Amino acid sequence: MDRRPTIYDVALEAGVAASTVSRAYARPGRVNAETAQKIFEAAERLGYRTGRGGGQRPGDRIAQESIALVIADVTNPFYGEIIKGGYEAAREAGYQLILSHTNESPEVERQTIERELEQVDGIVIASSRMTDSSLRMVIKQKPVVLLNRIIPEASCVVNDIDRGIRRAAEHLGSLGHERIFYVAGPETSWSDGMRWRALREAAAELELEVRRIGPNEPTVLAGLSAARRVAQAGATAVLAYNDAVAIGVMKGLRKLGVAVPDEVSVVGFDNIIFDELVEPALTTIASPLYRMGFTGVQNCIAVAQGARSRGAPLVLPVRLVIRQSTGQCRRKRTSPARGTTSVSGSASKAATSIVPGSR
The missing domain is CATH 1.10.260.40 (lambda repressor-like DNA-binding domains)
Known part of the structure; x- marks a missing residue:
């Protein structure tokens, strides 16, 4: 042949x-x-x-054939099911899975991948913090599959962000909330940008207003810090970048004497294992994380063995899981200033942006 x-x-x-x-x-x-x-x-x-x-x-x-799975933060529960799925796909194919942690740093991620290029047959990168141009350089050298990221040159597996955010906005709107605060994720996160865009578009169609607090690290501590800004703004509804941030927001609000969901409704994203264990149980957009990890590694192995590497991104379905952290809006919001404002900020002093809807 x-x-x-x-x-x-x-x-x-x-x-x-x-x-x-x-x-x-x-x-x-x-x-x-x-x-x-x-x-x-x-x-x-x-x-x-x-x-x-x-x-x-x-x-x-x-040497056993191997695939590298590169994740941003091994302590983030979001990656647990992705890792489990990836290991199972590798095991079924007789491959070794090598796990790498990059501490949410684009530079550490780049260095990690450079070290692994000659040691593995392919690389799966979950929630990459690297730029598109940096990723393209890697793709030229080794079979790559991206999770939670889309660039045309790579095989990509992503969640249906638009549908998930739309369902969350509809749910909060149906409960009488007129303004949704988005507690954002990392500035270098592709998913964060897509979720914020999807929320703005859904809010415009549903005649809601949205405000953004961020950027923030994707952690409970970052959510805890953001809770004070949420309370000071008189928010009645929060959509967080992920479940860890959402759990932090709920904990912070509780410390401030703000009741969830009686005074503020909170929605997360991912459906991690802790969502049903916190009080109140967290309403969230559920992502098929195990399937994402399994499919990503499976596709990477296929590319390493000669399959076509590019095509339309694989979009996985999501669903809204309604629990006890969302409820009927019991008070009217204070009207926001009109127009769009932004203040530069970091994880500790995040920016707040106002985007008016059509009300």
């Missing part, structure tokens, strides 16, 4: 599943001798060689 044979070619030639071929090389003890021999003979006929060395012969385990 004109191209380099892939694991799928070997599987077809040997009459077995691609995952069985991977196991025959990565975990020989898990494939019976007769099947393994059939696989190795098929690989020999096709000229298939495994791993990064290119000259490795079937049955010689110089």
Whole structure:
């Protein structure tokens, strides 16, 4: 054949599943001798060689094939299900998954990826903080799949942000809330920009007003800090960048003597494991995080084995999970200043922006 044979070619030639071929090389003890021999003979006929060395012969385990999963913060519960899904996809294919943590830093992320380029067969990057141009440089060198990020040159897996934000805005509007405060995420977050845009568009259609407090780190502590600004502004409804921020906002409001949901309704994003454990239980936009991790690693393995790397982004469905942190608006808001204002700020002194709707 004109191209380099892939694991799928070997599987077809040997009459077995691609995952069985991977196991025959990565975990020989898990494939019976007769099947393994059939696989190795098929690989020999096709000229298939495994791993990064290119000259490795079937049955010689110089190094197990591996995929890197790069995440922004290993302590963020959001990534737990993504990691679980990624590990399962790698295990099924007989690959090793190498986990890297970048501490929400674009520079650390770049350095981490540079170190891993020669050590892995592909890279899955979750919620990248790097610029598009930096990511394009990586894509030129190695199969890459992006989670929670879209650039045309890469295979991408994202949530249906527009639908999720729209459902949250509709829910809050139906409860009588006329203004929604968006407690934003990191300035370098692609998802944050998309969520803020989606909220502005939904608010315009629903004749609601929105205000933005941010940027903030995607943490409980950042939400705790933002709670005072939420209370001072007389907010009745909050949509947070993620569940960690939302939980922090609720905790901060409680410390200030502001009741959730009696005085302020709070909605998060992601549906992490702690949402049902906090008091009150958090209303949130549920993301299929396990599926995102599984699909991302699965697609990266496919690209590493010769599949086409680009195409339309895979958009995963989301749903609104209504719990006890949202309720009927019991008071009228104070009319905001008209127009749009912004104040530069950081995680500790975040900016507040006002965007008028059509009221």
